[in-house]
Amino acid sequence: MPKANAFYAQSGGVTPVINASACGVIETAAKHKRHIGKVFAGRNGIIGALREDLIDTSKESKKAIRGLMTTPSGAFGSCRYKLRSLEENRAEYERLIDVFRAHNIRYFFYNGGGDSADTCLKVSQLSQKLGYDLQAIHVPKTIDNDLPVTDNCPGFGSVAKYIAISTREAALDVASMCETSTKVFILEVMGRHAGWIAGAAGLAAEQAGDAPHVILFPEVAFDEARFLAKVQQTVADNGYCVIVASEGAQTADGRFLSDSGLRDAFGHAQLGGVAPMLANLVNSKLGFKYHWAVADYLQRAARHIASQTDVDQAYAVGEAAVEMAIAGKNAVMPTIIRGSGERYRWSIGEAPLNRIANREKKMPKSFISRDGFGITPTARRYFEPLIKGEAYPAYKNGMPVYTTLKKESVPKKLDTDFSI
């Protein structure tokens, strides 16, 4: 393919290391100037392309681009915007191609989860139909760790590390106070459909009796009586009980625990999470004093304690995406392959997008302990290497130094607006 520009966009919920993937894409593209001209980034994700609102990454200093390695969140902006099917809204896909053509974009790097893999695939398919040469490569990213084929997803390892550490730390707090005060502590973590993050909290335990004592996975139907019995027994045995609950914890009939059915004074649904709901249950049924925490965005943005393995892999998938594009690949995604030896090794593989799009990988049964409240040694062996290494950012005056980009716009070439 003759030299052309590239388009990069961040999609969906951001992670502590998605910017490391951006850095991998931009730095690697710069090494291939014979093939790739400029890298344009979508302002706020794919809607930046639809609006022809492109950021010229060549205007950023090399230092700023390198700074992406240690900066959480989406430096170019992300969005929650799922393109509909080709049949429903072909105009959107055509608009993308129009913008790409106007800016001589022949490389499309889309950094996201399952939905964006699907979009990436469709863009690739339509460009072929329209006879527009485009290499569409998906760059994996999701804290939910639910993409198929790849052993794990960049973004997950850092969140797993943060949650495992936070669980261990909070557990020490409860243990030291439980004689006269808090007996039950509940930490709510992300993971609407899969329990990977909740499972990683299990790394906080080193030996029998260690916290977390109860993990609630979306994969295991919540049974109130069994849950309460387990909490009561744990307090009897250890003096306290630490519970890690996935936000996706649900009953056998598929009702989320967070959907409490409560209404406030205005008649609105109570916006409580799983943690306060469980706290209320434990207190009203067992009478224990409790505390609860909801980590929410804190876990997803905690670059200050990112996993080195995760940062390395996030960069590597960005780098590999560019190399695949230059090698003429299309509609593929770099994957992470785990080596088979005792010692953890990983390498980059490749998967066609039709094996990635719209498939969700849940926690395997072999990862969940028989009673449904913990993780198995198999799960531990899977999780442990993913949180290894501390990729600390630089600090100034006690605060981490995070990079802010200039984000200069690329002059528009089309005289058409496109409302999304």
Add this chain to the structure above:
Amino acid sequence: MPKANAFYAQSGGVTPVINASACGVIETAAKHKRHIGKVFAGRNGIIGALREDLIDTSKESKKAIRGLMTTPSGAFGSCRYKLRSLEENRAEYERLIDVFRAHNIRYFFYNGGGDSADTCLKVSQLSQKLGYDLQAIHVPKTIDNDLPVTDNCPGFGSVAKYIAISTREAALDVASMCETSTKVFILEVMGRHAGWIAGAAGLAAEQAGDAPHVILFPEVAFDEARFLAKVQQTVADNGYCVIVASEGAQTADGRFLSDSGLRDAFGHAQLGGVAPMLANLVNSKLGFKYHWAVADYLQRAARHIASQTDVDQAYAVGEAAVEMAIAGKNAVMPTIIRGSGERYRWSIGEAPLNRIANREKKMPKSFISRDGFGITPTARRYFEPLIKGEAYPAYKNGMPVYTTLKKESVPKKLDTDFSI
């Protein structure tokens, strides 16, 4: 005073660095073997003394004691147990003296906040009345930073650092998503009566427009209309709004915002925090998509990102307490004195306990911006040095190495039980 043993106890809510004070006490006592025999620690705080349930710290290895420098929570156990007044329950104080006499304890180091300073003073007074020689020294500790006389309190700096970092990180997350998704993020932080922790979140901002855009202090009466107007204006100006709310935020008539008045299906008060209450308000009145987090124990146990200044000061007050005791001081507390120069310097001072006990230091008016929603440059100059330096713990397999003590019991000498 002839050579005698020492008693050390941790009191009230624990901190990321209270164990550094324990380390300071134990290591310094070991340097003064001519004066101090063994250091006995109360199992679960002062109730360990009342129950004659003492831990022999001499049975721990030097390495384990050093490990306290990087271990959060209370390694010997703490408690929420306030001794009543001498008139109400003189028996408790007499029991303490009985246990001290039985174990030849002549040094009393009590590591806590305002309540324990009061207890420490009373123990000192009663021992004098009873003619029992005892040096009672209070070792300051509280994440709430509300002790008088001392410039700041060990424990606060690390929590301040964690909250400031978490606020900056979560704000980057919201900023990158706000175009199509979350527009308002609310972080609830500790501080029931004083807004020091909430105020420290202000360090996340570097320039105008930076998060946090709204801080809710217990010191400033919550005004719903003004709050909503500020949030709306901030979203209009920046595209998003980050709010840090103290758990102690309250209305002009002294009602906590967290006391929502809601009842669950069982008729129990809804156990919501300030953050979900504010989220509900913002959503119902302004319609913005929101996220909220409640840091709870996570902030108080986050040793993984403790402030080096805080760790140093926590050790120093433990060390100074022992030196004061050996110098014959009684009913005093080591304080932290801030130097007057541009560059932050600190030294250890001394305050009589009657100037410490039962006095609460709130945020000064000069620290809160005129509109009541932020901090002033004066506050920033105060906070900044307290969060300086990253006192990282060691890691193994991706997890911080925290010390667990053996906590061997001292054989009992009294044949009496004491129920608390």
